[in-house]
Amino acid sequence: MRRALGGFLALALVAGAAAYVHRPAPAGAQGGGTIEATVTYNGAAQVETLKVNKDTEQCGTEAKIEKVVVGANKGLANAVVSVAGMKGAPTGKKATVDQHGCKFVPHVTAMTPGEVELKNSDGILHNIHTYSTANPSINKAQPKFKKVMSEKFEKPEIIKLTCDVHSWMLGWIAVMPHPFFGVTEGSGVAKIENVPAGKHTLEVWHETLGKQTKEVEVKPGQVAKVSIEMKK
Amino acid sequence: MRALVSRRGAGGGVRPYSTTLAAAPVPDPRPLGSGNADDTGLAGSPRPRRAARLVVVGAVVVAVSVVASVGQVWAQKGDAQAGKSVYEKKCALCHGDKGDGKGPAADLLEPRPRDFTTGVYKIRTTVGKVPTDQDLFDVITRGMPGTFMPAWDVLAEKDRWSLVAYLKTFAAEKLKEAPKKQELPKEVAPSAESIKRGKEMFEAIECHKCHGADGRADGPSRPELKDDWGHPIRPANLTKRWTFRGGASRGDIAMRLANGVLGTPMPSFIDSVEKPEDIWHLANFIASLGPESPNYATLLSARAVGAEIPDDPNAEFWTRIAPQNVPLVGQVIIDPRNFNPAIDLVALRAAWNEREIAFHLAWDDPTQSVADPAKKTYADAVSVQFPRALVTGPERPYFLMGDASDAVYLLRWENGKGVVEADANGPTKLAPIAGGMATANAVYANGQYRLVLKRPLASKDAARLAFRPGVFTPVAFQAWDGGAGEAGTRMSLTSWYYLRLEEPQSNRRFVVPPVVAVLTLVAMLLVGRVANRRG
Ligand SMILES: [Cu+2]
Numbered sequence A: 001m002r003r004a005l006g007g008f009l010a011l012a013l014v015a016g017a018a019a020y021v022h023r024p025a026p027a028g029a030q031g032g033g034t035i036e037a038t039v040t041y042n043g044a045a046q047v048e049t050l051k052v053n054k055d056t057e058q059c060g061t062e063a064k065i066e067k068v069v070v071g072a073n074k075g076l077a078n079a080v081v082s083v084a085g086m087k088g089a090p091t092g093k094k095a096t097v098d099q100h101g102c103k104f105v106p107h108v109t110a111m112t113p114g115e116v117e118l119k120n121s122d123g124i125l126h127n128i129h130t131y132s133t134a135n136p137s138i139n140k141a142q143p144k145f146k147k148v149m150s151e152k153f154e155k156p157e158i159i160k161l162t163c164d165v166h167s168w169m170l171g172w173i174a175v176m177p178h179p180f181f182g183v184t185e186g187s188g189v190a191k192i193e194n195v196p197a198g199k200h201t202l203e204v205w206h207e208t209l210g211k212q213t214k215e216v217e218v219k220p221g222q223v224a225k226v227s228i229e230m231k232k
Numbered sequence B: 001m002r003a004l005v006s007r008r009g010a011g012g013g014v015r016p017y018s019t020t021l022a023a024a025p026v027p028d029p030r031p032l033g034s035g036n037a038d039d040t041g042l043a044g045s046p047r048p049r050r051a052a053r054l055v056v057v058g059a060v061v062v063a064v065s066v067v068a069s070v071g072q073v074w075a076q077k078g079d080a081q082a083g084k085s086v087y088e089k090k091c092a093l094c095h096g097d098k099g100d101g102k103g104p105a106a107d108l109l110e111p112r113p114r115d116f117t118t119g120v121y122k123i124r125t126t127v128g129k130v131p132t133d134q135d136l137f138d139v140i141t142r143g144m145p146g147t148f149m150p151a152w153d154v155l156a157e158k159d160r161w162s163l164v165a166y167l168k169t170f171a172a173e174k175l176k177e178a179p180k181k182q183e184l185p186k187e188v189a190p191s192a193e194s195i196k197r198g199k200e201m202f203e204a205i206e207c208h209k210c211h212g213a214d215g216r217a218d219g220p221s222r223p224e225l226k227d228d229w230g231h232p233i234r235p236a237n238l239t240k241r242w243t244f245r246g247g248a249s250r251g252d253i254a255m256r257l258a259n260g261v262l263g264t265p266m267p268s269f270i271d272s273v274e275k276p277e278d279i280w281h282l283a284n285f286i287a288s289l290g291p292e293s294p295n296y297a298t299l300l301s302a303r304a305v306g307a308e309i310p311d312d313p314n315a316e317f318w319t320r321i322a323p324q325n326v327p328l329v330g331q332v333i334i335d336p337r338n339f340n341p342a343i344d345l346v347a348l349r350a351a352w353n354e355r356e357i358a359f360h361l362a363w364d365d366p367t368q369s370v371a372d373p374a375k376k377t378y379a380d381a382v383s384v385q386f387p388r389a390l391v392t393g394p395e396r397p398y399f400l401m402g403d404a405s406d407a408v409y410l411l412r413w414e415n416g417k418g419v420v421e422a423d424a425n426g427p428t429k430l431a432p433i434a435g436g437m438a439t440a441n442a443v444y445a446n447g448q449y450r451l452v453l454k455r456p457l458a459s460k461d462a463a464r465l466a467f468r469p470g471v472f473t474p475v476a477f478q479a480w481d482g483g484a485g486e487a488g489t490r491m492s493l494t495s496w497y498y499l500r501l502e503e504p505q506s507n508r509r510f511v512v513p514p515v516v517a518v519l520t521l522v523a524m525l526l527v528g529r530v531a532n533r534r535g
Helices: A002-022 A026-030 B036-042 B046-064 B080-090 B133-142 B157-169 B192-204 B250-259 B278-288 B514-534
Strands: A032-041 A046-051 A062-068 A080-083 A095-099 A108-111 A114-120 A126-131 A139-142 A148-153 A157-162 A170-175 A181-183 A189-196 A198-206 A210-218 A223-230 B299-304 B324-327 B345-352 B356-364 B381-387 B408-414 B418-424 B430-432 B439-445 B448-456 B472-480 B497-501
Touching (some): A032 A198, A032 A210, A080 A189, A108 A181, A198 A223, A210 A223, B080 B157, B192 B278, B299 B324, B345 B472, B356 B381, B381 B448, B418 B439
Antiparallel strands (some): A080 A181, A080 A198, A114 A148, A126 A139, B324 B345, B345 B356, B356 B448, B381 B472, B408 B418, B418 B430, B439 B448
């Protein structure tokens, strides 16, 4: 009996937590909706490969530079989708980029101005070398014993991340001026929640394919589905 | 080519060898200017002294000039307008009228001249991008070793400060923030323990990835390195401190480690060592990898030995002979030229006995290469050049591998092929001599070749030089880094030097008699003039 009760309590707790996580957010009360954007690309994936001459235990023997990643139904991964012209306070959520398998994971990180945690789970030397204009560029070594570093990016812009030790390592941090953004997954889908109702312009940025915009209308409590095809 | 003839005194036991070899338990027979005790004892002292002088001068300049904004670190010490006219006379040829690094001579230079409009300066003592005025002043004053940027200490200090003010106008917007000083942890004096800790840290933070296990710039990431503008860039050879862009002192090294070299792959390590003072342990270790100055030799000598001369370049025998460092420069007389030579120094040790003469050559090369047309690489090679016969007087064949009328005699070694004896009537006119008498043994490890070339002392015919003790034998060197695409006339080379086979049972090898030294210098100057005229 006690066991059954315990099980029930645990279940209730999990369900409650799940409900909390999935609750369509307080902004819904202000009449917001969700944008579900599907970014597609009607072209081939672009991947460069490179023979690795060091750290093969961590990096493998062949490195891939994935310039365009196309998934099922032509879905384009690693595109940043955002609502143009919005304002909003930073989420306060710390973004995380891991250096894992001699790759930046995720390949594209989007965040509001603030701190990003740079992890080195490879346990070998990497160096975080950024290319930016609004934020100070940095080039900091992250040796094997330095598991985590923290950096602040205060100004909105798209920052390129590289590592000089492993020249193929490439990543991006999109510092966004507001919290209305998402990054497409392998399927090409990105969701942006709690978008105020009304007509908006969606902006898509991709490291290789550039920028694209599309109009979208958001209705309270509804999911506005929109597809955007990136041009070659 | 007269510049090749160094006017510094002979000698100097430089150690281009790894620390293990250098640490052989044999006293250095020529302690002049060599060894680390010397270096470390002096290290750091010249800079503070200079800094102090500059502070005084700077203070005077500030006081004299009308700049009066109190407390503004970023205040102008010089007059930009005056700087402009100095700039146009002295700097624009390389850096361009607009400061964009695109002057008329820029395309010949590698590394390329700085583009001042980016506001990016490699050498700073600050956190972040903006350098202090003093940083810019120091770079102008001491130049950028290892590049075409010379030391401009010939300019009046006032003019240099004016240049600083003018340079900043090229990137006024990017340099508008006040510079923020990079603080260093408390200095740690060099000691065996500190160097040991530095070596541990060197390995832990994987400096070898670019700089190589022994610091000879041969790390696995070397071929991938690019600067911020996408141009290939070489890591520093840590055994050649005198080529460090930002200076060779331990303080300079600590600062580079702390805040990196801006615009290059060299990152900042101040927050990436285990303990802050590790920066100093690392600096002490790096300083221990090589001397502060190469102490180039002017007169070369071959030691007389009564015993066998080993063929093995790593034999203990060779560590008992002090290396004689010879600088090499790019061949820029005949097309195709070599403006950015890969090999800048060959360390010679030579010995002879009654039967044979041996030349031990050591030089740094980041890759061991053979000819591979697909990769556009060639075989690494080196040659030691002599006249075909000894003549008295200053007349010698043209130093650039002879000419049509006067051939030279070469011992030419090529990776994968070994040594050949050849006559040359110019860099592309080599004729092997039949019945080779020379042998070669080479090893390659951690970015360095060591080669023993041997030949019988006497010659069996008139085709080759016979070596004679006590005689000043003209000698010159050429080297090719095939992995860097060097072959044919794309080489680095020296002008003529003199090699003297020490006479047996002479203890005078420690001291070159001053009279001989003076006579040699006079002869060299004469010959330099002749070579010049012929070049
Ligand atoms: Cu890396």
